[in-house]
Amino acid sequence: xxxxxxxxxxxxxxxxxxxxxxxxxxxxxxxxxxxxxxxxxxxxxxxxxxxxxxxxxxxxxxxxxxxxxxxxxxxxxxxxxxxxxxxxxxxxxxxxxxxxxxxxxxxxxxxxxxxxxxxxxxxxxxxxxxxxxxxxxxxxxxxxxxxxxxxxxxxxxxxxxxxxxxxxxxxxxxxxxxxxxxxxxxxxxxxxxxxxxxxxxxxxxxxxxxxxxxxxxxxxxxxxxxxxxxxxxxxxxxxxxxxxxxxxxxxxxxxxxxxxxxxxxxxxxxxxxxxxxxxxxxxxxxxxxxxxxxxxxxxxxxxxxxxxxxxxxxxxxxxxxxxxxxxxxxxxxxxxxxxxxxxxxxxxxxxxxxxxxxxxxxxxxxxxxxxxxxxxxxxxxxxxxxxxxxxxxxxxxxxxxxxxxxxxxxxxxxxxxxxxxxxxxxxxxxxxxxxxxxxxxxxxxxxxxxxxxxxxxxxxxxxxxxxxxxxxxxxxxxxxxxxxxxxxxxxxxxxxxxxxxxxxxxxxxxxxxxxxxxxxxxxxxxxxxxxxxxxxxxxxxxxxxxxxxxxxxxxxxxxxxxxxxxxxxxxxxxxxxxxxxxxxxxxxxxxxxxxxxxxxxxxxxxxxxxxxxxxxxxxxxxxxxxxxxxxxxxxxxxxxxxx
Amino acid sequence: xxxxxxxxxxxxxxxxxxxxxxxxxxxxxxxxxxxxxxxxxxxxxxxxxxxxxxxxxxxxxxxxxxxxxxxxxxxxxxxxxxxxxxxxxxxxxxxxxxxxxxxxxxxxxxxxxxxxxxxxxxxxxxxxxxxxxxxxxxxxxxxxxxxxxxxxxxxxxxxxxxxxxxxxxxxxxxxxxxxxxxxxxxxxxxxxxxxxxxxxxxxxxxxxxxxxxxxxxxxxxxxxxxxxxxxxxxxxxxxxxxxxxxxx
Numbered sequence: 001x002x003x004x005x006x007x008x009x010x011x012x013x014x015x016x017x018x019x020x021x022x023x024x025x026x027x028x029x030x031x032x033x034x035x036x037x038x039x040x041x042x043x044x045x046x047x048x049x050x051x052x053x054x055x056x057x058x059x060x061x062x063x064x065x066x067x068x069x070x071x072x073x074x075x076x077x078x079x080x081x082x083x084x085x086x087x088x089x090x091x092x093x094x095x096x097x098x099x100x101x102x103x104x105x106x107x108x109x110x111x112x113x114x115x116x117x118x119x120x121x122x123x124x125x126x127x128x129x130x131x132x133x134x135x136x137x138x139x140x141x142x143x144x145x146x147x148x149x150x151x152x153x154x155x156x157x158x159x160x161x162x163x164x165x166x167x168x169x170x171x172x173x174x175x176x177x178x179x180x181x182x183x184x185x186x187x188x189x190x191x192x193x194x195x196x197x198x199x200x201x202x203x204x205x206x207x208x209x210x211x212x213x214x215x216x217x218x219x220x221x222x223x224x225x226x227x228x229x230x231x232x233x234x235x236x237x238x239x240x241x242x243x244x245x246x247x248x249x250x251x252x253x254x255x256x257x258x259x260x261x262x263x264x265x266x267x268x269x270x271x272x273x274x275x276x277x278x279x280x281x282x283x284x285x286x287x288x289x290x291x292x293x294x295x296x297x298x299x300x301x302x303x304x305x306x307x308x309x310x311x312x313x314x315x316x317x318x319x320x321x322x323x324x325x326x327x328x329x330x331x332x333x334x335x336x337x338x339x340x341x342x343x344x345x346x347x348x349x350x351x352x353x354x355x356x357x358x359x360x361x362x363x364x365x366x367x368x369x370x371x372x373x374x375x376x377x378x379x380x381x382x383x384x385x386x387x388x389x390x391x392x393x394x395x396x397x398x399x400x401x402x403x404x405x406x407x408x409x410x411x412x413x414x415x416x417x418x419x420x421x422x423x424x425x426x427x428x429x430x431x432x433x434x435x436x437x438x439x440x441x442x443x444x445x446x447x448x449x450x451x452x453x454x455x456x457x458x459x460x461x462x463x464x465x466x467x468x469x470x471x472x473x474x475x476x477x478x479x480x481x482x483x484x485x486x487x488x489x490x491x492x493x494x495x496x497x498x499x500x501x502x503x504x505x506x507x508x509x510x511x512x513x514x515x516x517x518x519x520x521x522x523x524x525x526x527x528x529x530x531x532x533x534x535x536x537x538x539x540x541x542x543x544x545x546x547x548x549x550x551x552x553x554x555x556x557x558x559x560x561x562x563x564x565x566x567x568x569x570x571x572x573x574x575x576x577x578x579x580x581x582x583x584x585x586x587x588x589x590x591x592x593x594x595x596x597x598x599x600x601x602x603x604x605x606x607x608x609x610x611x612x613x614x615x616x617x618x619x620x621x622x623x624x625x626x627x628x629x630x631x632x633x634x635x636x637x638x639x640x641x642x643x
Numbered sequence: 644x645x646x647x648x649x650x651x652x653x654x655x656x657x658x659x660x661x662x663x664x665x666x667x668x669x670x671x672x673x674x675x676x677x678x679x680x681x682x683x684x685x686x687x688x689x690x691x692x693x694x695x696x697x698x699x700x701x702x703x704x705x706x707x708x709x710x711x712x713x714x715x716x717x718x719x720x721x722x723x724x725x726x727x728x729x730x731x732x733x734x735x736x737x738x739x740x741x742x743x744x745x746x747x748x749x750x751x752x753x754x755x756x757x758x759x760x761x762x763x764x765x766x767x768x769x770x771x772x773x774x775x776x777x778x779x780x781x782x783x784x785x786x787x788x789x790x791x792x793x794x795x796x797x798x799x800x801x802x803x804x805x806x807x808x809x810x811x812x813x814x815x816x817x818x819x820x821x822x823x824x825x826x827x828x829x830x831x832x833x834x835x836x837x838x839x840x841x842x843x844x845x846x847x848x849x850x851x852x853x854x855x856x857x858x859x860x861x862x863x864x865x866x867x868x869x870x871x872x873x874x875x876x877x878x879x880x881x882x883x884x885x886x887x888x889x890x891x
Binding site: 056059060063074075076077078079081083084093095131133134135136137138139140142143144145146147148149150151167168170172173174177180181182184185187188194196219246248249250282283284285286287288290291388389392393395458459462504506508509550552553557558560561 | 655670671673674675677678679681682685687688689691692693694696698699700701702703704705706707708721723724728730732753754757759760761763764767768769771772773774775776777778779780781782783784786787788789790793794796797800801803804827828831833834
């Protein structure tokens with residue numbers, strides 16, 4: 001405890017059934033109330049976001065007969081950032097006969113999350129993973145296949161089986177097009193009303209229930225209120241708080257943050273995933289970072305020179321003067337250690353002065369051995385598009401010169417707290433995909449984000465939301481209801497305030513500076529001193545933002561800077577909570593590494609007795625911490641070792 | 644590098660629009676084209692001018708949101724490259740660069756370089772899907788798909804829906820976009836039951852949306868950032884003739 005936060009009551013009920021983990025989902029589905037097909041058309045559900053989670057949920061709810069209204073800020077639902085996922089999607093199919101099973105996927109995910117996820121949820125995720133692949137194939141998702149016509153698999157970080165299904169280097173786009181096409185079919189059928197180029201700016205809560213949203217039409221600037229019987233947020237993660245990340249430029253926390261301010265608890269905000277294989281920064285113009293799929297680590301070998309400040313070209317450094325440090329430190333997983341481990345190892349060798357490229361912020365990812373072993377055509381068939389992408393951005397040919405990579409912010413495990421039904425602490429507000437905190441604990445394994453997004457949207461939410469909707473339809477709302485007017489006025493006032501400052505600094509300049517603070521003090525390594533300093537810096541910068549930001553134009557037009565300004569304003573508030581969460585968690589777990597809590601060999605040191613809980617924060621002048629204590633009945637917490 | 648960019652400025656759908664010249668200075672050759680526009684916009688904002696509106700999101704060449712005519716070529720001079728993946732090292736110091744929005748009657752300009760591409764969604768709505776409601780689907784291995792078909796379906800499915808094909812086509816035709824989806828789904832066994840209806844309905848939808856007809860110019864495939872091949876249009880025509888002759 002400190003003056004930065006208060007301790008509240010523990011979270012008593014997660015709505016998860018007890019008893020054998022294998023049958024919990026089946027029993028929850030049976031106990032959940034149903035809505036009969038004739039009544040479903042009387043119920044409206046708003047879905048915010050059209051990525052894998054939101055797209056699949058909207059399509060499935062509409063197919064079931066609910067009236068769905070869907071929102072996205074892009075010009076088409078097909079463009080949500082799930083589209084950029086490269087590597088693949090996990091499923092416990094055991095098509096390779098290599099010992100995989102639902103239990104092993106469950107085990108790997110709980111362990112990979114550093115024992116900070118809820119067992120019930122993770123087991124369900126592993127169970128429905130097999131249905132996802134079947135569903136996607138039925139929709140025409142063109143997964144990679146072998147010559148016999150069956151599906152191919154590859155292995156991915158943090159596991160020792162091959163359970164990852166993929167579509168070249170664009171699995172995300174292919175899965176998203178599957179969900180998008182299912183949505184478009186429902187739009188044509190009149191079951192989904194689609195609102196592209198709209199942004200949710202407030203949640204409407206009436207009598208304690210989520211009943212609608214306030215949105216801004218990004219083309220005309222018009223503010224409208226939309227009402228429903230339930231609201232589903234599928235609005236993605238908050239990695240853009242760092243300014244530079246692998247997220248799309250538009251990704252933001254506003255929908256989640258507005259819901260948080262209206263009573264939804266925000267869980268584990270400090271758990272951020274820094275992905276080890278991204279293209280390093282090239283200069284101050286940099287607007288985003290580009291990921292190179294983790295699948296590259298299947299065949300690429302990571303190394304740095306043994307000596308510090310070795311300026312020779314990679315080809316001039318002889319084999320015995322190279323340090324394949326992942327293979328050396330982690331012989332059993334080698335280059336396939338989980339992301340948090342690989343990222344921190346890269347940071348460590350760069351801190352030792354052995355980094356390569358401009359500023360010494362990079363390590364090599366070398367395919368020379370793979371090309372010698374498999375031949376260039378085989379390497380090209382597997383990774384060709386990734387190599388092209390690398391060459392396009394850097395101007396270097398990875399067939400000839402090793403790639404240079406460096407960690408970058410990629411995914412956020414934290415998010416709005418949800419129970420087993422994926423319902424937040426605001427009744428009627430459901431949160432799915434990256435926007436919620438569930439399933440990945442303190443670190444997400446590769447190829448598990450696509451799995452979770454589609455699990456939530458296709459199979460989990462449509463079965464749990466009926467339990468809530470069965471008490472509806474709720475009383476019709478009108479635009480002059482007190483709560484509606486208040487929500488709408490709050491949005492209008494906020495936009496007016498942003499436009500009225502008329503200062504002398506651009507939104508981007510503030511966002512960039514905020515990102516620097518977060519990367520420096522709340523990035524790959526965190527300390528009490530650094531986090532305390534960061535909180536002061538963030539507060540100072542936030543005050544400066546509200547007195548010096550310059551937002552050109554008006555609110556009644558397409559105004560991309562006004563959109564950005566609102567998002568950055570919310571990032572300031574989130575950034576402070578992330579630092580407070582990171583400060584309070586005086587242990588290292590997964591993507592959260594506290595320098596004060598490490599083992600003798602420099603590996604992360606958890607403190608299960610003290611911190612074996614989900615930290616769920618209630619909004620307030622001083623945030624209040626509610627703990628959901630985690631119980632491990634099946635996968636007993638141990639020191640996570642990949643050595 | 645220092646450059647002059649001549650940018651199409653149009654305040655809204657009803658404005659006539661015009662080209663405006665701006666100087667941009669100290670651009671790194673490693674910057675992307677959109678990052679160069681970011682630099683321009685930062686300056687415009689501080690000067691009290693209206694920044695240039697342009698669509699963009701992932702900035703890694705996959706979301707399909709960005710797109711502009713650069714020196715008259717959709718997505719600019721590099722083959723198989725989206726605007727966001729075009730880097731300034733492909734230009735020379737002192738260059739004058741023309742930047743315009745996609746030009747097609749089916750893609751009306753919203754503001755500056757931002758256009759309305761919702762007509763593409765309407766083409767998909769007409770039949771660009773396989774009807775497979777969420778539920779217990781057959782096991783993924785129940786129907787093997789020959790690798791050649793699966794690979795060809797994937798190649799067609801790589802279309803990102805950016806609209807460069809339409810912008811480059813002298814007729815403003817969306818044939819390559821439609822053909823890619825028809826091929827993706829038509830090459831797979833799961834896509835067979837709806838194959839005939841799909842192609843007929845999607846062609847109707849693209850005509851209704853105001854896209855022009857295809858006269859096999861091939862400009863579309865030349866600018867396509869994903870290299871969708873022209874022969875898919877032939878495949879679409881074959882499918883269309885067959886479907887049109889079959890009584891339904």
